[in-house]
Amino acid sequence: MLELKEIRRDLHQIPELGFQEIKTQQYLLEKIKDFQTDRVSIQLWKTGILVFVAGLAPEKTIGFRADMDGLPIMEKTNLAFSSLHQGKMHACGHDFHMTIGLGALQHMIENPIKDNCLFIFQPAEEGPGGALPLMQSEQFNDWRPDVIFALHIAPELPVGTVSSKPGLLFANTSELYLDFTGKGGHAAYPHLTRDMAVAASSFIVQMQQIVSRNINPLEGAVVTIGKMESGFVQNAIAETARLEGTIRTEHPNAIQTVKNRLEKMAKGFEMAYDCSITLDYGANYYQVYNDHQLVERFSEIIQATDLNYIQADAAMTGEDFGYMLKDIPGFMFWLGVDSEYGLHHAQLNPDEDALLVGVEAVTKTIKMLSL
Numbered sequence: 001m002l003e004l005k006e007i008r009r010d011l012h013q014i015p016e017l018g019f020q021e022i023k024t025q026q027y028l029l030e031k032i033k034d035f036q037t038d039r040v041s042i043q044l045w046k047t048g049i050l051v052f053v054a055g056l057a058p059e060k061t062i063g064f065r066a067d068m069d070g071l072p073i074m075e076k077t078n079l080a081f082s083s084l085h086q087g088k089m090h091a092c093g094h095d096f097h098m099t100i101g102l103g104a105l106q107h108m109i110e111n112p113i114k115d116n117c118l119f120i121f122q123p124a125e126e127g128p129g130g131a132l133p134l135m136q137s138e139q140f141n142d143w144r145p146d147v148i149f150a151l152h153i154a155p156e157l158p159v160g161t162v163s164s165k166p167g168l169l170f171a172n173t174s175e176l177y178l179d180f181t182g183k184g185g186h187a188a189y190p191h192l193t194r195d196m197a198v199a200a201s202s203f204i205v206q207m208q209q210i211v212s213r214n215i216n217p218l219e220g221a222v223v224t225i226g227k228m229e230s231g232f233v234q235n236a237i238a239e240t241a242r243l244e245g246t247i248r249t250e251h252p253n254a255i256q257t258v259k260n261r262l263e264k265m266a267k268g269f270e271m272a273y274d275c276s277i278t279l280d281y282g283a284n285y286y287q288v289y290n291d292h293q294l295v296e297r298f299s300e301i302i303q304a305t306d307l308n309y310i311q312a313d314a315a316m317t318g319e320d321f322g323y324m325l326k327d328i329p330g331f332m333f334w335l336g337v338d339s340e341y342g343l344h345h346a347q348l349n350p351d352e353d354a355l356l357v358g359v360e361a362v363t364k365t366i367k368m369l370s371l
């Protein structure tokens, strides 16, 4: 059996951003080659890898997707195997997802089943989104799965617990980028300038009202600015400001409602602050909507093991895996990893005992889907 903890630590040290997963791809390929047989075929797609394991008497293909990219976050865990890539971190657990994918792949090669399996190591989940272009690729369509699933680590759940729900699991998302340009100048002469630090700060505060005033209160929505940049020095008024954020909604149409309001607000701010504002949306992801029957069967097979299954609530996280589920029946589930710090935190420290649990849950699910 692969040394899962060692693999996870190796991957943890080399986080790479979306479509830059060169070392990660190379590392995974080396491992896959170690247990390759004549039933296994590999195709590369950009920085991703597709591994097809031919079944013994196949009637369908079962897909498992693991995402590969890290985040532009400076790690602060102080772990001996911390990121070697300055300013980048596997802060969303994709090192776990890939390791579990490798462990499950090895198990399925060594314990063949009737149906084909497709293991998809997919780049760029955090952005700009790998799932949609991958689904349009020749490589994916050569081996297009009939059913598909994926997992995501859940820091707030204990090791040994998995969780999911039928229907909506993750939100609809859109990235959000706003650039403000006005007239800078000396800090002592505000009346001669148009201060973009003030305009952008005020925009952040006012945009909170979109959720409370423009979205049906019975539906969830979130607008978050995660990064703001403005100015160069403490005693000059900033000529530019940039806001980077994300929109999340429970209903697919509500994303457009939020965008319409943001565009109107931007026009109003241009007048009020005598500035120009450009708005760009970047990556948009479709909601993760789980197949009801498959989640029901999944919960039953998990309950028949030593593992604990709990019903999840829908979350405002996003996932480009939603595009796969839009076209192919399947589901996603949470895997408990018990970390004091959550997803996208610089001190996220998942418990590595969850790796084996993940392999067990994935291989059991593949066998269930083959019945």
Ligand SMILES: CC(=O)N[C@@H](CCC[C@H](N)C(=O)O)C(=O)O
Binding pocket: 092, 125, 126, 127, 152, 173, 174, 175, 245, 246, 247, 283, 285, 316, 317, 318, 319, 320, 343
């Ligand atoms: C599971 C998870 O954390 N996924 C990310 C997906 C990011 C999508 C995109 N970059 C955006 O921010 O809209 C998430 O932040 O939920």
